[in-house]
Amino acid sequence: MESTPSVVQQQRMEVDQLRREATMKRIPVSQAVEDIKRYAMDHMMQDHLIVGFASEKANPFREKTWSCEVL
DSSP states (O other): OOSSOOHHHHHHHHHHHHHHHHTSOOOOHHHHHHHHHHHHHHTGGGOHHHHOOSSGGGOTTSOOOOOOOOO
């Protein structure tokens, strides 16, 4: 028996996927955009890209500084 699915099996899987997608609740893009904007505004104060970090050490994305000393 083949390890790859037959054409009929692939088509059945595709039909099943399309059926699942057809049952999904849809909303207009304009409503989705408003929901995203509202979420962003509601969570703005927790966004480190907007308010920054409490200290430089708290920033996991800070540039690493390399220091060398001559003895």
